[in-house]
């Protein structure tokens with residue numbers, strides 16, 4: 001199973017550069033690659049040369065469908081501007097005229113022009129930069145540094161008309177590129193839990209002739225998703241895989257990893273969070289970087305004081321990952337370190353997260369379904385009472401998603 005980490009923030013540079021043994025590929029923000037045309041390709045080249053890390057470029061076009069998150073006081077944000085500048089001029093014109101760019105509301109010709117320009121952008125942004133910035137003594141073979149696959153513009157699916165729009169985009173992209181195509185199915189929980197909708201999406205993928213895809217189910221949040229939804233999602237992932245198309249979650253928590261038993265071929269997450277997402281509509285402020293520690297037994301993040309209290313109540317030994325064991329002698333060290341210097345704790349706890357996630361993926365890969373179920377049940381049983389008696393854990397936090405996950409995959413796959 002492929003472990004893919006989102007690279008959409010320069011503050012993650014150090015974490016990614018020093019954690020390359022803890023992931024297989026990066027999903028690079030398209031607008032960031034358009035903005036930092038020298039630094040991002042150089043980093044990707046280095047990670048590829050040193051560790052064999054591959055990459056995908058995330059299409060930024062879906063950002064423009066609704067809302068105003070890509071503008072700052074009515075002006076297009078610099079990253080988005082640099083990205084638009086590299087695409088077909090229709091993107092800039094439509095945004096100026098209409099405010100947004102919705103793939104279903106433009107002519108097929110315009111859609112094709114934009115799709116082709118985005119495919120070219122993904123194919124060329126890294127190799128072209130490496131070529132341009134290489135010294136004459138370096139022998140760069142640009143094709144070595146092409147993306148692992150092209151992710152065509154994805155149009156959010158909530159109706160069969162939306163499926164047709166995606167079918168047209170995929171067909172156009174297939175004609176444009178000789179690289180592998182990995183379309184992203186972006187949809188909602190409400191839509192994809194309907195079995196006839198699942199069939200329509202699957203038929204579209206099969207007809208397109210692709211052999212892999214990303215799946216982004218908006219709102220698949222462990223705090224807000226019931227067992228029935230998880231069961232239907234499991235069913236969909238299995239159906240996609242059974243049809244010979246490798247599914248890869250575009251945002252994934254541990255449930256995505258468990259779906260390896262349904263044929264899941266990859267999972268994507270951030271250095272911290274990035275496990276689920278919804279289409280952004282309102283302007284979002286960057287916000288402060290929140291320090292959250294990934295508790296592997298819970299498969300979730302907690303504020304550091306809450307994580308420390310929980311681990312102490314559970315009588316857990318200090319985390320044995322190379323970062324924690326090197327930097328913290330005991331759980332209380334973690335609290336002290338955060339109190340000392342909030343900034344400085346981000347890098348180690350992000351690295352801890354990447355290491356533990358990769359470990360968990362490896363574990364699940366080596367387990368059969370019942371072993372995964374048993375291990376997850378065991379951790380829930382061990383942690384439910386410490387969780388309930390911890391004072392520092394926010395009342396909005398839950399742990400009951402663990403038995404929900406277990407029951408969902410047990411019902412659907414056993």
Ligand SMILES: [Zn+2]
Nearest residue numbers: 319321324352
């Ligand atoms: Zn650790």
